Amino acid sequence: MKKEKIKKTELLAPAGNWTMLRTAVNNGANAVYFGVKQFNMRATAGNFDFADLQEIVKYSSENNVKVHLTLNTIVYENELDELDKIVRTAKEAGVEMIICWDMSVIQKCIEHEMPFCISTQASISNSAAVNFYKRLGAKRVVLARECTLEKIKEIKKNTTVEIETFVHGAMCVAISGRCFMSHDMFGKSANRGECLQPCRREYEVKDKDEKHELILGENYVMSPKDICAVGFIDKLIEAGIDAFKIEGRKRSPEYIAKVVSIYRKAIDFYFEGKLSEEIKKDFIHELKKVYNRGFSSGFYFGQPAAEDFTTIYGNAAITRKVYLGKVLNYYKNAKSAHIKIEADSIKCGDSIYIIGSTTGVVELQVNHLIFNDKEFQIAEKGSQITIECNERVREHDKVYKITYLES
Numbered sequence: 001m002k003k004e005k006i007k008k009t010e011l012l013a014p015a016g017n018w019t020m021l022r023t024a025v026n027n028g029a030n031a032v033y034f035g036v037k038q039f040n041m042r043a044t045a046g047n048f049d050f051a052d053l054q055e056i057v058k059y060s061s062e063n064n065v066k067v068h069l070t071l072n073t074i075v076y077e078n079e080l081d082e083l084d085k086i087v088r089t090a091k092e093a094g095v096e097m098i099i100c101w102d103m104s105v106i107q108k109c110i111e112h113e114m115p116f117c118i119s120t121q122a123s124i125s126n127s128a129a130v131n132f133y134k135r136l137g138a139k140r141v142v143l144a145r146e147c148t149l150e151k152i153k154e155i156k157k158n159t160t161v162e163i164e165t166f167v168h169g170a171m172c173v174a175i176s177g178r179c180f181m182s183h184d185m186f187g188k189s190a191n192r193g194e195c196l197q198p199c200r201r202e203y204e205v206k207d208k209d210e211k212h213e214l215i216l217g218e219n220y221v222m223s224p225k226d227i228c229a230v231g232f233i234d235k236l237i238e239a240g241i242d243a244f245k246i247e248g249r250k251r252s253p254e255y256i257a258k259v260v261s262i263y264r265k266a267i268d269f270y271f272e273g274k275l276s277e278e279i280k281k282d283f284i285h286e287l288k289k290v291y292n293r294g295f296s297s298g299f300y301f302g303q304p305a306a307e308d309f310t311t312i313y314g315n316a317a318i319t320r321k322v323y324l325g326k327v328l329n330y331y332k333n334a335k336s337a338h339i340k341i342e343a344d345s346i347k348c349g350d351s352i353y354i355i356g357s358t359t360g361v362v363e364l365q366v367n368h369l370i371f372n373d374k375e376f377q378i379a380e381k382g383s384q385i386t387i388e389c390n391e392r393v394r395e396h397d398k399v400y401k402i403t404y405l406e407s
Helices: 018-026 050-062 077-093 103-111 127-136 149-157 181-186 230-238 253-271 277-287
Strands: 010-014 031-034 066-070 097-100 116-118 140-142 162-169 204-206 213-215 226-228 243-246 319-331 336-341 351-356 360-365 369-371 374-376 384-388 398-404
Touching: 010 018, 010 253, 018 031, 018 050, 018 253, 018 360, 050 066, 050 077, 077 103, 097 103, 103 116, 127 149, 149 162, 162 230, 162 253, 230 253, 230 277, 243 253, 253 277, 253 351, 253 360, 319 351
Parallel strands: 010 031, 010 243, 031 066, 066 097, 097 116, 116 140, 140 162, 162 243
Antiparallel strands: 162 226, 204 213, 319 336, 319 398, 336 384, 351 360, 351 398, 369 374, 369 384
16 A cells, blocks of 8 residues: 555544643644543543633644544433533534543534544444444544454445544453443442552452462453554554544653654654664654553454563553652743752753643753853752753743663
8 A cells, every 4th residue: 555545644642631731732643632520431530621621622723733522431311411511512612523432422412513433432343333323423433442453444444434543552351441340349430430440450369168369370360461553553554544542641741742752753754654663663662661561462463362461560661750850940042941959869861851731741861960150960959950951841840850760
């Protein structure tokens, strides 16, 4: 397939708050998806206030980025009036699409002529289901994560509806995230976005007759590794997938910065004819620096194997951020930042993040430490130093040192 005949795939990034939203935009997302405090599958993420919708759309539109609002939980009878208000306001604010699967949300979108996308929660795995939602008016469908690449190609041949798939982030051991474990154990329903992820924990198995107790092997058997598709992103582009979705509305701003920027480069390099196997390996190494549970190809090439379950609890990233201090001032003409070191120390050659709600995430290497016009090799806690910083940062932005973990 010739590259010039392939439509450039949209890159869709998560936003759990303003810092993440601006970070996604700054790092090359074509669209962002987020939730307000009602009806979204990440109820414990930061989320936005209902009143933020117009400002979000205005900021995103100014940067040529589309806005998708997630209303992808089940909806109860007493919530229909509130749902109607949200859909109506989203339409008025200029939201591009609503991501949903509950028929009540679909009906409200139809009533208000609001474009909608069917969420992966609907577990759509064939073209007949895609075309059923097309007849209801769906503009796009997020396929079930259980679809293989070959199945996606078949579906694409038999529908004109846009197809979106996940390329990076968490996977769930249950079917497309529909799990009752958290609800049964803690009364927090995954279908309402409240999942406490008890599947990620370590469990004991007890033999009641012999009283033996065992830890479940070396694997967390209910905790899959994260999907990472950058190593075969060319195959997904050539399959004609319309949008690549990154998971992670509950993850950190530096996760958004790194993952969005890497997939932006991967897509662009493909269309420029620069995406080599060596570059893909470099991209994977970069992605390992931020939060992950290890990487898997998911279901794209068939049923995941035993090694696709993580062997650790929590974060497998090869780096950590350590709080260092805060920005006191930014000198635009000199392109430098004045920083107060409030914890730890920093030396020339260290890499840092500067993170703020307006700034987003700036990652840079410190090459010079200046204090009172003199250059130092190291700055200790309590110091105030000036560093080169080509990107605009702001007063009160937080500064973190990036440390590598021992392998």
